[in-house]
Amino acid sequence: MGKKHAAASMANGTPNGTDRTSENSEQHQERLAIRSPRNLQNTASLEGLQTEEQRRVLDVIAQLRRCNLESTLSLPQLVVCGDQSAGKSSVLEALTEIPFPRNDNLCTRFATEIILRRAELESLTIKVIPDAKRSNAEQDIIRSFVETITDFKELPDIMDKAMEVMGIGADSARAFAKDVLSIEIEGPDRPQLTLVDLPGLIQNATAGVTEEDVEMVRNITESYISQPRTICLAVISCLNDYANQGIITRIRKHDPNGERTLGIITKPDRVEKGSGSEAAFIALARNEDIRFNLGWHVLRNRNFQESRSSFNERNMVEEDFFRKSNFRVLDQDNVGIDALRTRLSLLLFEHVKNEMPKLRSELDGRLSETTTQLGNMGVKRSEAKECREFLTNLSLDFHGICKAAISGHYEGTYFQPKTKDTFSPQSIDAIRRLRALVQMMNEKFAARFRTHGHFYWIETEETKSKPKPKINEDGLKADPDPTDSKSPFLKNMTPIILTEAKAIQWVKDALTRSRGRELSGTFNPLLVGELFWEQASKWSDLSIDHMEDMSHICSTFLNILLKEKCPKDLQPRLRSLVQDALKERDDSAYAELERLMADLREYPINYNHYYLSEVQKKRMEKEKLALQQAVKDASTETQHGEGEDARRTTHIDVEQLAKNFRKTMSGDGDMEQHSCAEILHSVIAIYKVLHKVFVQNITMQVVERHIVRGLENIFSPVTVNRMTDEEVEGIAAEPAAAKRHRAFLEDQVKKLGDGQRILKGVMRSTAA
Template sequence: MGDGSPQVQLRNLQSSDELDLVDAIDKLRSQGISHYVSLPQLIVCGDQSSGKSSVLNAISGIPFPTKDHLCTRFATEVILRRTAAEGASVSIVPSQDRPEAECEQLAQFRESLPALDDIPNLIDRAKDAMGLSAANNAFSNDVLRIEISGPNRPHLTIVDLPGLIHSENKIQKAADIDLVQRLVRSYMSNTRSIILAVVSAKNDYANQVVLKLARDVDPKGIRTLGVITKPDTLPVGSESEGAFVALARNEDVSFRLGWHVLKNRDYETRHCSADARDLAEAQFLSSGVWNDLPPGSVGIATLRQRLSQVLLDQIRNELPHLAAEIESSIEHCHVELSRLGESRGTTDEQRLYLLRISQSFQSTVKAAEDGSYGDGIFGDARTADGYCMRFRAVIQNLNLEFADTMRRAGHHCKIIDNAALDAGEENRTVTRTEYLNQIRELLKRSRGRELPGMYNPLIVGELFYEQSTPWEGLARKHIDLVWKSGVAFLDLLVDKLADVDTAEALRREVIHPAMGVLLNGLNHKLKKTIAPFQTGHPITYNHYFTETIQNVREKRLQSEVQKKLVRFFGVKDPVTLEDLPVEKMKLASLVEVLATRNEADMDRYACSELLDCMEAYYKVAMKIFIDNVAVQCVEIKLASKLGHILSPSQIIQMDASQIGRIAAESTQSQDQRERVSRKLTILKAGAEVCKRFVGQTSMSMFRPPHCLRLRLISSDTLQHHQWPVEGVEYFEAEVDEPIADEPNADEPNADEPNADEPNADDLQDDKIVSEPDSAGGPFLPTETEISWESRFGSLPTLDVVQYKGKKGKVLGKPKKMKSPKSKYSTE
């Protein structure tokens, strides 16, 4: 079986061609990037006492405790690193669920050891530190990290997880069952984790929880590799032995990565060496039904090779996505640091920080007032915040709503014609006749020296003041809405320009006090604006006033003429002249009727004229008042002053005490900047590593074909070529997305015709169509699916692939396995 020393065992996990890539991933992990993005890793999971620790022991060479009465009670991360000097250490990553004091205490646990044989003792001490010796703490969310370094170590991470519990007992409670399942599921749910689902042959695999969880998180079985342990416990020739052999053949529970069979040490052989363990395993698996399995799916040596390839393929597939995730995280870090600003421990640094904020504040407010929303800070207008930032749009819409409200509800009562009164009208609606009666009483009580049929001009003012009573309330409501919109705009703006603490301080120290002053100024200005419409006598020189009176009188005259015509001709509702009986009509009589306009009630006539003047003046005054509120109050007293609330000159005039209250960093802000800066540094280093590898288009490990289709070439076609070998089947390969590489001198020119290339008409398309496995290649011909395990079976392997466009010849040789040569090869 070869040298079974830990160093050789670990080296077998990776070949020299793969070390650079695996080293790159480990470099990312060593920089701490795994705290921010998930990295590809191998995780070992299984039911309790399924042999997980023994599997990890065999893979890594680390002597994990495997006592029959004990089980893994926490996640164990094994970090393997290549360094010049040998070393090993054990540390604890505390769970975030623990109190801060306990986290600090556990984080200080770190012990080194000179030899790997001391690891079990260190693990026991770590358990004590976690408090697992107590009966009420059977399992822990803490993570035990074992770091092993040396010149012959690869860079690799393997995670051993607690065994899944089936039922409660004296030590393991219902809460422990749930805790373990959540912990294992969290690791398995990471799409960059390769799941080693360990199944013990001592129990019916259909009842083992690990398979259900694996199917839940990986329903297609793409990243799960099943491992069968303890096959020596099965009775020879039994039905259960046959069931597990079928499972190993991937016939029952099917995983894309297939299954593997291991024989672990038992209690009697627990102290034997690695060589003795491997020899006993080889002897057992080379006899009986296990000997019929493909050599590549049994034994620890081939498992290490499989894991090497699987891990490499997972890294290869995930690296482009990992690079994109890192770039996205870097962008988020830049946004966060921009909001936090630079470190500001001194007054000068704090003042400079506020000066920069004030400059951005003024320019943004100016743009918002001008309605220029091109800057990204304004956001999407369709969102609530985006609309709030567009202050000019908010003002315009509020002013339009105010004007509409004034027209609809600005009058004390609505005066309508007698015939238009509806029973459903609002309470403040009165007919013209009713209102004229009210005016008559006022006219009687306000008589002066005017002649009968005339009215005191001051009464126009009294009627107007009563009719415009709602104006002040509507205007104050409008002013309040505009002011609140301004506050919301500035609050949101400082949130975008400053960190949380500084934004809150700016609101408290500057924004809200200044807006309070502006509100007082608004109310004072509104009082002045409405005063002329509440006291004194009406004044207007607007021609619209006289035009309105004339229009009202013309409409009333038209109505009177129509009524006279109806009475004169005795016709109801005439529409045209033809409707009038004009044959025997005397023109003088008609003229006399139309010209007669006697109003015996002179007071009523005066009241009608008075009402016409009041309504005309009301319309003129309302337009003036709406404009004055929009210009004198909203625009001059509020909108034009927002930019001056936080100006550079104000920042310069602030004393050191106020500067400190506003811009001094809190401990949380300092810690946040430090965390984000540290995260950004790590992410940038990770981005450089990813770019170095993702950018190498000549490396097949990063640009595999998405689909390789193999089609059998007919024997008739093969007879016309010199390269066929008797007894070997030949296939044409078609790649969905070929890679444009430089021409290879050893390969045919893709632009030149090849006489030896089989014609497409000679291909049997119904033979084989295979998708790439997660191991990434090479692909081998079978009658069903080309699986990763085929590399270790007796099937022929692909030796040469010559691509021309999307097609090429594939030669298969039933000889010992060789590395495939193709345009995707690095050779």
């Protein structure tokens, strides 16, 4: 049947192209359910070899296979392998007494799995297990191929259809497939047994067989014989020097000590009697050359002329051969199909029994590992309801930790230090304790503002007692502590140092530039505002720098929290949501800062008594100094008498004192100098007042109000509740690859769990 016909038959609802298209569904199901046993030969020869204990042990493996654990665990099995035309299919046929098709060597173009199971009804089901590397669509098509027959005569046609499904039909350029043909034979007299017939190894590419085909067959063979619980039935033909048969090399690679290999020699009747070749094969059968722990066995299978003979006839001819040929010298337990069945029955039973504890241990370990992997994937997130529930629980945890960090409640394990790092913005432990870090950064900002916020550092009687800012070699500026901030702006933030005389000159220059129609000795009161703006010109940059530092800390805090609490696949999507919210908060903070700066750019308005107190204080200090100097200059001392009677009197010229005081207060008569001093004192006083207010406004109205406060509401249960189904799925739904991986892990956990229960039941019954 060609591909075209196979495709058409699939479209009609039967993937194998049978003539069932005319049947309705009920008739088809009835036909599958009612099976006639008359044309299905039984395997009584095998059944009789299994004791009740053997059946029970082998039944465990059969049950594990029904759990589809072959792809997960290496299960005990018998694998018939060898070179092409070595007689593997004949060995399999003689063992199972199932008449496989012999034309065109069909059974050697793919692996064939024969599963014998005990069941109440006789049945023979054929299906194809797809290669795991095929696409999902191809696998679905191949899995849909399932045929149940009641007569072995139907087997050749069914196998033709199976090959079409595999893509190696008559019209295909492909010669081999990695798919597995599975033949399940059930019945009340069937033993529990699984055998696998592999394609024969090909030495060289020939017409119709490519190098890729040669490599594929080699890979198929090695994939089976490399499994540690596989018993290899290595078939060697007497028609070829066994040293040249590739299966020996493959077996030695994967089973170097021959611990799980039984060699089977076929076609002994085809070797010339009395020849050296015959002697060599007899020696091989005695395990004298290539040694296998399980030894060797010799079979004489049907030749072409005997192909139509019955199994009984075949067995009689074989018995006669081993009585009369030179192979009669061999132990009778090592020749003939009956003896092979006995050997395999005991061998498989002992093998399975020995492997059972290891199998259970491996299964338990694999189940634990797979369960852990599934657990690490988190909650299943396929539907909107699952996604919303997951996000709600996640946001609840997120909100709680965030709220605790902002409030400064560090009782949870999340806040426990993981390192011994110094408490700084670079420490993850510090960032977790957000409120503590915010407090520290605000204090640093206030200190930096106090020491570097003014453009000029003016030497006055008050500042003389304080340390001067560090200066560079140019005598003007110095770098602050570079660890205070990442901003390059702060690299030259130290104020310019001015003596009081230079400060007066700074004011005088400004007075000259701003003079209008003021009378001599007076000044424009708006000049105080202009000088203040120059003195406070760094406030904006300092504030922006602090605001950006705090924004970065909060963003890092949320990213750390997301990384520790969210599944990896969810982190980029939630991070996008968080970053969008943070950008809105940053924009609000910038807008708030701009409003504060706009207020600052207006002429100062003050109702704080501190300003007047400062001005009056400066004036009183000046008056005090002026008065002291005036008294000194207006005083004269006179001595009266001599010796012990001498006394001194001080005379103060009140008129001169008044003149001296007025002169000092007016700047030696220079009213402009006097005005500049008054202006300077006003600028210093208003700076002190507004500086404190501004720092408070930045930390509270900008940082606290827009950057820190409400951070926990960015991702909270309320936020999730407001999302549409599309939004929650867009954020929380697992990607397609994760869904497939989860489905795979869930399937593995189910299979392994079923297998674990089966093995536990066996162990309990055995112990009892």
